[in-house]
Amino acid sequence: xxxxxxxxxxxxxxxxxxxxxxxxxxxxxxxxxxxxxxxxxxxxxxxxxxxxxxxxxxxxxxxxxxxxxxxxxxxxxxxxxxxxxxxxxxxxxxxxxxxxxxxxxxxxxxxxxxxxxxxxxxxxxxxxxxxxxxxxxxxxxxxxxxxxxxxxxxxxxxxxxxxxxxxxxxxxxxxxxxxxxxxxxxxxxxxxxxxxxxxxxxxxxxxxxxxxxxxxxxxxxxxxxxxxxxxxxxxxxxxxxxxxxxxxxxxxxx
Numbered sequence: 001x002x003x004x005x006x007x008x009x010x011x012x013x014x015x016x017x018x019x020x021x022x023x024x025x026x027x028x029x030x031x032x033x034x035x036x037x038x039x040x041x042x043x044x045x046x047x048x049x050x051x052x053x054x055x056x057x058x059x060x061x062x063x064x065x066x067x068x069x070x071x072x073x074x075x076x077x078x079x080x081x082x083x084x085x086x087x088x089x090x091x092x093x094x095x096x097x098x099x100x101x102x103x104x105x106x107x108x109x110x111x112x113x114x115x116x117x118x119x120x121x122x123x124x125x126x127x128x129x130x131x132x133x134x135x136x137x138x139x140x141x142x143x144x145x146x147x148x149x150x151x152x153x154x155x156x157x158x159x160x161x162x163x164x165x166x167x168x169x170x171x172x173x174x175x176x177x178x179x180x181x182x183x184x185x186x187x188x189x190x191x192x193x194x195x196x197x198x199x200x201x202x203x204x205x206x207x208x209x210x211x212x213x214x215x216x217x218x219x220x221x222x223x224x225x226x227x228x229x230x231x232x233x234x235x236x237x238x239x240x241x242x243x244x245x246x247x248x249x250x251x252x253x254x
Contacts, residue, residue: 001105001107001163001164001177002065002066002068002103002107002109002177003066003177003178003179004065004066004109004151004160004177004178004179004182005063005065005066005129005130005178005179005182006048006063006065006182007048007062007063007064007065007109007111007147007149008048008060008061008062008063008136008147009060009061009062009063009132010048010050010060012048012185012186012187013185013187013189013192015050015051015055015060016048016049016050016051016060017048017049017051017189017192017194017232018038018046018047018048018049018186018189019038019047019048019049019144019146019232019233020032020038020039020040020043020045020046020047021033021038021039021043021046021047021159021161022039022043022044022045022046022157022158022159022160022161023039023040023041023042023043023044024039024159024162024170025039025041025170028041029041030042030043031170032170033159033161033162033170034170034188035170036188036190037190037235038190038233044150044157045110045112045148045149045150045151045157046148046149046150046159046160046161047146047147047148047149048146048147048149049144049145049146049232050136050144050145050146051194051195051211052145052194052195052208052209052210052211052230053138053145053209053210053211054210054211055136055145055211056079056115056135056136056137056138056145059115059135060135060136061132061133061134061135061136062099062111062114062132062133062134062135062136062147063129063130063131063132063133064101064109064127064128064129064130064131064133065101065109065129065149066101066103066109066129067103067126067127067128067129068101068102068103068104068108068109068126068127069101069102069124069125069126069127070099070100070101070102070121070122070123070124070125070126070127071100071101071102071108071123072098072099072100072123073098073099073100073119073121073122073123074093074095074096074097074098074119075097075114075116075117075118075119075134076097076116076117077090077093077096077097077116077139077140078116078139079115079116079137079138079139079145080138080139081138081142081143081144082140082141082142082143083143087141090139090140090141091141093140094140094141095110095112095113095140095141095148096112096113096114096137096138096139096140096141096142097112097113097114097115097116097118097119097134097137097139097140098110098111098112098113098114098140099111099114099119099121099133099134101127106153106154107151107152107153108151108152109149109150109151109152110148110149110150110151110152111133111134111147111148111149112140112147112148112149112150113136113137113138113139113140113141113142113146113147113148114133114134114135114136114137114139114147115134115135115136115137115138115139116137116139118134118135118137119133119134120132120133120134121133121134144209151177158177160176160177160178161176161177161178161186162175162176163175163176163177189233190233191231191232191233191234191235191238192231192232192233193229193230193231193232194208194209194230194231194232195208195209195211195213195229195230196208196213196227196228196229196230197212197213197214197215197227197228198213198215198218198225198226198227198228199213199218199225199226199228200218200219200223200224200225200226201226202226203226203228205230207228208228208229208230209230213228227242227244
């Protein structure tokens with residue numbers, strides 16, 4: 001059984017986050033390996049996302065999680081949200097630009113939604129753990145920059161957080177497949193903030209995703225000041241509390 005390193009050149013909890021896990025519920029509902037809602041019905045991989053589109057444009061490398069031989073690859077699909085082009089346009093190529101690695105013994109890993117024209121490997125290439133495969137992108141059925149990292153054993157999906165044990169429920173596990181030094185850093189975060197900023201005009205979610213609200217100085221003549229925050233893992237009934245401070249650390253009156 002292979003042991004995996006992080007398939008992105010990023011820092012978990014700082015420059016990248018896990019948005020979705022493998023669906024551990026065999027029924028019509030869904031649950032991640034902690035019995036939480038960070039998944040989707042039938043979701044077969046782990047989605048590791050970047051903070052915003054600016055990070056994608058800068059370039060974040062996708063890395064081989066373990067040694068193996070490259071099998072299927074695809075490149076050339078555009079980096080565009082499926083919300084914009086519609087799911088029907090990309091459903092038959094939902095993984096977008098992709099690299100598949102065969103690790104032997106029936107094991108393989110899939111790296112999906114990579115950036116157009118970034119795939120560096122071809123079928124038959126030998127790769128070591130940590131070798132660059134390409135860049136994080138937004139191709140295929142994707143709404144934000146991320147890599148869909150999927151593990152399969154003999155054609156069946158395996159959750160790397162629990163291992164290949166029987167898929168009876170979200171609490172069933174036979175052991176993590178992540179390398180020991182990585183496990184402690186893969187902290188389960190049910191909710192996390194991605195981007196925040198101020199503006200003199202109302203903000204949109206898309207603008208926050210593109211990192212447009214990053215100015216540190218705004219006009220005093222605008223009249224109104226808006227604050228926007230992009231949060232992943234929101235659930236019905238969640239509430240927020242904010243504390244605004246001035247340059248000296250004193251609370252600002254709202």
